[in-house]
Amino acid sequence: MYPDYMAESLRKVEQSRPRRLELARKPDPVYPPMNEDERRAVLEGFHPDFEPSARRNVCVGPNKGESLTTEVADLLESHSWLRSEQVDLSKPDVETDMLIIGGGGAGCNAALVAMREHGIRSVIATKLRMGDSNSMMSQGGMQAAVSRTDSPTRHYLDAIGGGHFENKPELVRALTEDGPGVVKWLEDLGVVWDKEQDGSMKVMHGGGTSRKRMLSCRDYTGAMIMRTLMDEVRNHPDMISVKEFMPAVELIMDDAGRCAGAVLYNMDSEEFITVKAKSTVIATGGYGRLHIRGYDTTNHYGATGDGLVMAYRAGAKLMYMDSVQYHPTGVSFPEQIAGFLVTEAIRGAGGQPLNKDGELFVFPREPRDIEASAIIRECVQNGGGVPTPSGRLGVWLDSPLIDMLHGEGYTEKHFPAMYRQFIRYGIDIAKLPMLIYPSLHYQNGGIEINERCETDLPGLYVAGEASGGLHGRNRLMGNSVLDYNVFGRRAGKYASEYAKSVKLGKLSVAHLDAYEKQLADANVQTELVTPILLPSYAPKDVKKRQLVRGGNSLPGASVLQNRLHDERADA
Amino acid sequence: MGSAPAGAGGVLSSSQEDGQQGKAVGSLVTVYIMGKAYEVPAEATIMGAIEYAGHQIIRGAGCREGYCGACATIYRLPGDYKIRTGLACMTMVEEGMTLAQIPSVPAEKAIYDIEKLKPNVTAIQQMYPTVFRCVACNTCTKSCPQGLQVMDYVQAAKRGDIAAVMDLSFDCVVCGLCMLRCPAEITQPLMGIMAKRLYGRYLRKESPELAERVKAVEDGAYAAEYAELMKMGREDLSKRYYARDSE
Numbered sequence: 047m048y049p050d051y052m053a054e055s056l057r058k059v060e061q062s063r064p065r066r067l068e069l070a071r072k073p074d075p076v077y078p079p080m081n082e083d084e085r086r087a088v089l090e091g092f093h094p095d096f097e098p099s100a101r102r103n104v105c106v107g108p109n110k111g112e113s114l115t116t117e118v119a120d121l122l123e124s125h126s127w128l129r130s131e132q133v134d135l136s137k138p139d140v141e142t143d144m145l146i147i148g149g150g151g152a153g154c155n156a157a158l159v160a161m162r163e164h165g166i167r168s169v170i171a172t173k174l175r176m177g178d179s180n181s182m183m184s185q186g187g188m189q190a191a192v193s194r195t196d197s198p199t200r201h202y203l204d205a206i207g208g209g210h211f212e213n214k215p216e217l218v219r220a221l222t223e224d225g226p227g228v229v230k231w232l233e234d235l236g237v238v239w240d241k242e243q244d245g246s247m248k249v250m251h252g253g254g255t256s257r258k259r260m261l262s263c264r265d266y267t268g269a270m271i272m273r274t275l276m277d278e279v280r281n282h283p284d285m286i287s288v289k290e291f292m293p294a295v296e297l298i299m300d301d302a303g304r305c306a307g308a309v310l311y312n313m314d315s316e317e318f319i320t321v322k323a324k325s326t327v328i329a330t331g332g333y334g335r336l337h338i339r340g341y342d343t344t345n346h347y348g349a350t351g352d353g354l355v356m357a358y359r360a361g362a363k364l365m366y367m368d369s370v371q372y373h374p375t376g377v378s379f380p381e382q383i384a385g386f387l388v389t390e391a392i393r394g395a396g397g398q399p400l401n402k403d404g405e406l407f408v409f410p411r412e413p414r415d416i417e418a419s420a421i422i423r424e425c426v427q428n429g430g431g432v433p434t435p436s437g438r439l440g441v442w443l444d445s446p447l448i449d450m451l452h453g454e455g456y457t458e459k460h461f462p463a464m465y466r467q468f469i470r471y472g473i474d475i476a477k478l479p480m481l482i483y484p485s486l487h488y489q490n491g492g493i494e495i496n497e498r499c500e501t502d503l504p505g506l507y508v509a510g511e512a513s514g515g516l517h518g519r520n521r522l523m524g525n526s527v528l529d530y531n532v533f534g535r536r537a538g539k540y541a542s543e544y545a546k547s548v549k550l551g552k553l554s555v556a557h558l559d560a561y562e563k564q565l566a567d568a569n570v571q572t573e574l575v576t577p578i579l580l581p582s583y584a585p586k587d588v589k590k591r592q593l594v595r596g597g598n599s600l601p602g603a604s605v606l607q608n609r610l611h612d613e614r615a616d617a
Numbered sequence: 618m619g620s621a622p623a624g625a626g627g628v629l630s631s632s633q634e635d636g637q638q639g640k641a642v643g644s645l646v647t648v649y650i651m652g653k654a655y656e657v658p659a660e661a662t663i664m665g666a667i668e669y670a671g672h673q674i675i676r677g678a679g680c681r682e683g684y685c686g687a688c689a690t691i692y693r694l695p696g697d698y699k700i701r702t703g704l705a706c707m708t709m710v711e712e713g714m715t716l717a718q719i720p721s722v723p724a725e726k727a728i729y730d731i732e733k734l735k736p737n738v739t740a741i742q743q744m745y746p747t748v749f750r751c752v753a754c755n756t757c758t759k760s761c762p763q764g765l766q767v768m769d770y771v772q773a774a775k776r777g778d779i780a781a782v783m784d785l786s787f788d789c790v791v792c793g794l795c796m797l798r799c800p801a802e803i804t805q806p807l808m809g810i811m812a813k814r815l816y817g818r819y820l821r822k823e824s825p826e827l828a829e830r831v832k833a834v835e836d837g838a839y840a841a842e843y844a845e846l847m848k849m850g851r852e853d854l855s856k857r858y859y860a861r862d863s864e
């Protein structure tokens with residue numbers, strides 16, 4: 047239940063509801079959408095990326111001299127777990143055609159396509175259990191231009207406008223043109239899409255869409271897709287070998303500068319395992335668990351940006367790593383679920399963001415960065431936020447409108463996960479609004495790829511959230527579920543073709559020594575050892591007393607503690 | 618700029634930025650994590666409590682938001698004989714709670730070729746024959762942290778009613794708690810996944826416009842328009858974007 051002091055504000059929300067319901071029933075927008083200048087002003091004034099300490103120049107590696115998100119620069123300017131003399135590459139522990147790093151949606155798609163269409167065997171090495179990933183969590187849906195009023199080129203225009211025209215065009219074309227085919231691919235594997243009575247796909251709006259294009263599986267879209275893909279992967283143990291709790295910690299190269307596999311770390315026995323592979327796919331997802339700028343996150347436990355740093359040390363260039371996506375609607379209250387995602391589909395179905403006086407202050411379906419910035423502005427500048435008992439701020443997201451617009455019981459039927467999450471704390475979202483604030487959600491940029499998922503390094507392919515270029519500096523809702531399917535499949539295809547022809551030379555991890563030297567030459571002082579693998583949520587005082595396993599620049603030290611935030615005084 | 622809603626109540630949540638932790642607010646309760654006593658904030662989730670105690674969870678946490686089923690937990694409360702079940706990321710601690718996480722429940726997934734199955738009772742008989750051992754004790758339903766009617770979907774499976782299994786098991790997070798408690802050793806969530814796939818593959822209503830669209834793309838129907846859009850400079854694209862109509 048909401049604390050008593052919020053009653054007054056809740057009453058105002060209720061009072062303005064009939065009027066806002068009328069607005070919602072009309073075809074016109076319930077609040078005027080911003081034009082280009084207004085968008086720029088709210089972004090530059092209030093988006094966390096524009097705070098003065100949000101970015102800094104990175105001083106080593108392929109993007110040297112470029113301004114990146116501060117936490118990302120910290121991540122890149124860190125020590126490896128390994129030095130070259132620690133691994134014996136003359137006899138790799140495992141040999142395979144294709145190594146896929148990350149068992150989320152992109153990784154599973156790559157493995158399935160490699161096997162089914164190219165007869166290629168693969169190893170999926172993943173950090174937690176297979177499917178423990180951001181892919182499992184997407185609620186709102188996947189964009190694909192399937193309805194008759196829509197077209198793939200219209201989807202292209204929406205995506206590229208949402209990304210402020212900075213997206214790589216060939217990637218956006220691949221995304222939008224492959225979209226309808228992905229819907230069918232998943233349906234044939236057994237994904238249960240939401241449909242209308244006549245069998246046509248149920249489509250909804252999302253932020254930045256000009257046609258209803260969001261496909262869903264109730265609000266368990268990601269879980270439905272992910273479990274279907276995983277189940278199919280597990281139907282082929284002879285072709286796809288899955289290694290759980292075996293994250294990759296560094297890439298292996300050959301003497302001709304090709305990527306040739308990776309060194310894995312067995313989290314149980316704490317030993318390193320070498321995998322030689324003709325082609326390697328990074329599908330490690332995003333970085334929400336870096337808690338950039340101290341924000342809560344919607345991401346899964348293993349989202350620590352590992353792929354970025356591994357690829358960077360090996361020489362792959364990153365793109366748009368100065369831009370972070372904060373989801374406009376993370377939970378602000380109850381505290382126990384702070385940061386959790388409230389799906390954008392709530393706004394797609396008619397939910398409206400309101401200030402403490404129960405008034406609209408932004409069009410509910412602006413692109414994400416604009417919507418999030420407008421919410422921050424309303425709280426920070428206009429004093430329109432509602433404080434929570436612990437001192438967070440939030441604005442209302444008026445969900446009861448949904449049943450009023452679509453019929454009683456709609457919310458519970460179509461948003462069961464959301465409904466469940468709140469009812470546990472005595473809040474019935476069909477009757478009461480939710481209190482929300484932006485939450486760290488998505489890595490807009492990543493390792494730069496082309497439409498074949500190729501990187502600067504021959505033999506290294508990247509797909510999904512770990513990649514950069516597709517979304518420009520702002521991804522629209524529904525385009526990343528499509529992303530991991532489209533580009534996961536493409537990575538499977540192109541990495542298979544490559545694996546069939548390549549002849550690898552002598553293996554080495556000498557790039558780690560070279561990188562260490564770059565750090566020394568640039569006079570970087572850091573204790574951070576990466577990839578981070580898992581964040582630590584032990585209280586600070588406990589951490590101080592704990593055995594120091596991380597925060598330890600000694601090579602080979604076993605690192606499970608994330609000291610990233612402790613390192614930075616102003617974090 | 619103070620735009621991050623940093624709260625002193627950070628210890629309560631399982632999705633907190635670690636820098637905010639360390640300050641206990643409000644009252645503490647005693648919980649027994651695998652038998653050992655710890656004082657933790659009364660408002661914490663079980664996952665929050667385990668981490669507050671200083672554990673680094675390796676198995677037993679995935680999504681941290683109630684979707685993945687990695688955090689299955691069993692517990693007892695003082696003076697209560699019942700074994701209770703919950704998701705650690707979603708369940709609050711209580712005074713005197715004694716708990717253990719069950720990060721993995723041994724179970725064999727049936728290996729099958731979906732193209733060779735039919736959406737009927739035969740598929741269930743062949744792939745998950747244990748379903749027919751159900752003694753209708755309802756233990757599975759009582760142990761489901763998602764509040765699903767698990768026994769009902771098992772019964773539906775026995776009848777070969779794949780659509781009902783799909784509907785009733787839709788929100789299953791595969792935590793495995795039902796199959797751990799089932800006296801008949803049935804692997805409900807695995808059977809549920811197969812049934813959902815069978816529904817999606819065979820019992821769905823076909824979408825005519827989807828097939829048409831897939832064909833149009835294959836025929837290159839959009840190639841010319843793509844070429845035009847991809848040639849446009851930022852300014853023209855921007856004009857086209859802001860002038861587009863909306864549904």
Ligand SMILES: Cc1cc2nc3c(=O)[nH]c(=O)nc-3n(C[C@H](O)[C@H](O)[C@H](O)COP(=O)(O)OP(=O)(O)OC[C@H]3O[C@@H](n4cnc5c(N)ncnc54)[C@H](O)[C@@H]3O)c2cc1C
Nearest residue numbers: 148150152180181184186187294331348510511524526527
């Ligand atoms: C709560 C939530 C809701 C979302 N909702 C939507 C939505 O409605 N629509 C939409 O389009 N998008 C949504 N997204 C975004 C979308 O789900 C993700 O961007 C997408 O699933 C990423 O897929 P992926 O395969 O690239 O990465 P992931 O699915 O995250 O998979 C990456 C995998 O790699 C593993 N891994 C990480 N590091 C290593 C390592 N070092 N070695 C080995 N394995 C490693 C991870 O543990 C994980 O299993 C949502 C995201 C979240 C968090």
Ligand code: SF4
Nearest residue numbers: 761789790792793795
């Ligand atoms: S049906 Fe079984 S596996 Fe699925 S959520 Fe319920 S208890 Fe967990």
Ligand code: SF4
Nearest residue numbers: 751752754755757799
């Ligand atoms: S617990 Fe097992 S035996 Fe009991 S009702 Fe459920 S499936 Fe049947």
Ligand code: FES
Nearest residue numbers: 679680681685686
């Ligand atoms: S951690 Fe995924 S359900 Fe609890």
